[in-house]
Amino acid sequence: MKINSTFLIVLFTLLLTGVEVQAQYGYGNGYGGYGYGGRGTGYGRGRAAIPQAQTPQKEPEPLTADEIVDNEMPGISSALELNDFETAVLSSILKKYVQERIEMQILKLEPDQMREQMDKITLRQTEELKAGLPLEKYEAFVELQKNGVAKTKKEKKKKEKRQKKKKKTDLD
Numbered sequence: 001m002k003i004n005s006t007f008l009i010v011l012f013t014l015l016l017t018g019v020e021v022q023a024q025y026g027y028g029n030g031y032g033g034y035g036y037g038g039r040g041t042g043y044g045r046g047r048a049a050i051p052q053a054q055t056p057q058k059e060p061e062p063l064t065a066d067e068i069v070d071n072e073m074p075g076i077s078s079a080l081e082l083n084d085f086e087t088a089v090l091s092s093i094l095k096k097y098v099q100e101r102i103e104m105q106i107l108k109l110e111p112d113q114m115r116e117q118m119d120k121i122t123l124r125q126t127e128e129l130k131a132g133l134p135l136e137k138y139e140a141f142v143e144l145q146k147n148g149v150a151k152t153k154k155e156k157k158k159k160e161k162r163q164k165k166k167k168k169t170d171l172d
Contacts (some may be wrong), residue, residue: 065099075149079156080140089132090141097125 017095063071077087100121104114130138144152 004129052130062102065095065102068098069095072149076141076144077152079144080137081151082137086137087132090129091130093125093132097121 029076071093072094076082076090082090101118104117104121109117129141133141138154140152147155
């Protein structure tokens with residue numbers, strides 16, 4: 001079988017033009033074809049002809065004292081095993097003093113004055129917490145403040161596991 005040279009040239013030319021035509025496919029004839037032009041249908045980005053100005057993102061509004069305390073209270077009350085009354089007492093005290101701290105930050109005092117005022121707020125909060133909570137709950141709350149909610153819960157689970165293990169070995 002003898003291959004005709006003209007046949008080979010035509011075949012080769014068709015292959016090359018096929019690649020070019022495919023690369024040009026739907027480049028944007030403005031009538032809704034595929035590609036970058038058109039009326040937003042088909043493939044491509046479908047951008048508008050007029051550039052859009054970047055709108056600055058709004059900064060999230062700062063949380064109020066009530067929102068801050070309400071977000072934290074479920075974790076605190078479960079970590080300290082507070083009853084409803086103790087939860088209400090702790091929540092009201094924390095809301096009061098968190099609000100005072102927020103007001104202090106708004107005033108933007110000198111660093112020394114700010115530290116002094118924050119210490120006074122902390123002292124008053126401590127006194128109220130001691131008066132409003134049982135001693136062991138207050139001490140647990142102080143530990144919670146030092147360690148954080150997650151660590152306190154983790155240590156509590158470890159302690160319970162040790163107690164269960166000890167009871168199990170005592171029974172054997």
